[in-house]
Amino acid sequence: MAIAKKVTINDVAHAAGVSVATVSLVLSGKGRISTATGERVSQAIEQLGFVRNRQAASLRGGQSGVIGLIVGDLCSPFYAELAAGMIESLESQGKMVFLTQGGRKGEHMLERFDTLVSQGVDGIVIAGAVDRGAELRTKAEDNGVPLVFASRASYLDDVDLIRPDNMQAAQMITEHLIRRGHQRIAWLGGQSASLTRAERVGGYCATLLKFGLPFHSEWVVECEASQKQASQALTQLLGQNPTITAVVCYNSVVAMGAWLGLMRSGWKSSDEGVDYYDKRVALAAFAEVREKDLDDAPMSWVITPAREMGKSVAERMLQRLDDGKSTVRNQIMPPRLVKQQ
Amino acid sequence: MAIAKKVTINDVAHAAGVSVATVSLVLSGKGRISTATGERVSQAIEQLGFVRNRQAASLRGGQSGVIGLIVGDLCSPFYAELAAGMIESLESQGKMVFLTQGGRKGEHMLERFDTLVSQGVDGIVIAGAVDRGAELRTKAEDNGVPLVFASRASYLDDVDLIRPDNMQAAQMITEHLIRRGHQRIAWLGGQSASLTRAERVGGYCATLLKFGLPFHSEWVVECEASQKQASQALTQLLGQNPTITAVVCYNSVVAMGAWLGLMRSGWKSSDEGVDYYDKRVALAAFAEVREKDLDDAPMSWVITPAREMGKSVAERMLQRLDDGKSTVRNQIMPPRLVKQQ
DNA sequence: ATGAAAGCGCTAACAG
């Protein structure tokens, strides 16, 4: 099959018996075109199967209709879902997305940024850990490219930023346990270097204090994201502090490890926690996204709706595209509590 | 801060005291340029911070350096990792990737395809379930755009296709159990409408026969991807068929459910399976990607290296770009067995 | 080995 010669705006103009300018106007919906001509042009377009060359359009000065997305780690479920939500939203507005990877720690953000600019994107979204935010902001200003950040945790200031409300999430999950009658609540998991964890621990701690409950630093234990480690850490914690009745787990792996650990030591899970003779320990957790594995676990958990966050990011970007001068702002995604049973 | 006026090839030519043509030649590495001039140009480029406008380049007739990727579901860990591998690979070759979503069932593949073409991509990769493969192939031919498919399971023929070896994966995991002494091996999970499952069950069955072991259709049970359902289904299966000593689980959720189910019924996990008095049942599973949750489970599992598959896809695409006439081929990714110690 | 010039397909003034 021969390669169909590309049909251009010229061919359309010819077929419709008008000038290229007219076709262009019809295409962009600008200018007042008579209904009759508009009709004729549309028909020609249809008939010839014309698809407008965005590159040429953008070269001439218009918008490219393309948004660049630099995501740190596409394999993180949270960012994958964020990206999916964003792309979905943008595509429904007729935009397209250039996806590139900035590295788990944001190592490649700057180079990727340049590449995106050279591709003529209308705006850039950066999702994930950011290495050199200030430089990026300057670059964006220099190039006149709207920039929006989306991150799980961040201290960036003076930029458009959308992020989860880690502190509120921690408050919700802690308060949930308290309302179920728990007074001695421990924390399991995460590494102290993590910003996300810091924000969450902050919320946990604040909530305890707010309810006049004891906060013991020995009840906040670090551990790696492995079931075995979580299981061991929890057993040790409970052994040394038998009065603890509830545990907040930093993520789903830790949570599963905690649960399994208890079960393996002879505890049995019931609807509201894990029981051992006359004692009960309730579990609660943070999760990146809705996970099948947690569905059947005897615990409540809290997530940040990543897909919706992606949509918010898209909306924010569209706004900036409309009105480049609109003031930057810091937007926060409320978390969602998933109650067990 | 004022928006820096975009520096073009003209400015570079001026600064280096040569013509734009020369700069272009240096940029593309074509044509014989004297070392001296080349040096001077490169220096000017560096100094002015010039970045070549790919849109213009591509418009004029060159390649755009952009590959379109239509992925069905970015939230599936398998495809997320595949995409990540592909993008990584392509970016290291100076290419960029347009990412769009084709829908879980490939509903939007055709529209997305058109959009990508209008953006002037050099080639298109389709990852995921494909709805109308034949049409896509025709479209690609008409537009002269190389097309490569990557899918977890597919019957597409006569196209460039890279897919996992589901059958071999099933053979590996089944044989693994057999070599450990199991003779009565059951299958748990998946829905019979799934193509992937069909391929895997095929491999499981074939391996049993190859080793002269019994295959009972009652030992192959469907179940949804939920721990609870898996747990119930397994309990029932083992209750009715007490001679079974090993179970192959269709995915990680089913596997976790199976394990938990056994534990909750009083079984205890050991290194080589789950024990109950004098009886032992070994578990094995398919997983989409390496999962932390499976790491500490008493079972072996098999995965298709999605990231490497992504790299293969990228390579295949680059080949087609070099040599559009190279014959299509069906490439298969070997699975990897992860033995639980 | 390098320069001059002709566009790629489209849009944005500016005329009519």
Added chain:
DNA sequence: CTGTTAGCGCTTTCAT
């Protein structure tokens, strides 16, 4: 309302 015209930034013959 619609046509004319001048490029956007770059590549690519064709001369020199």
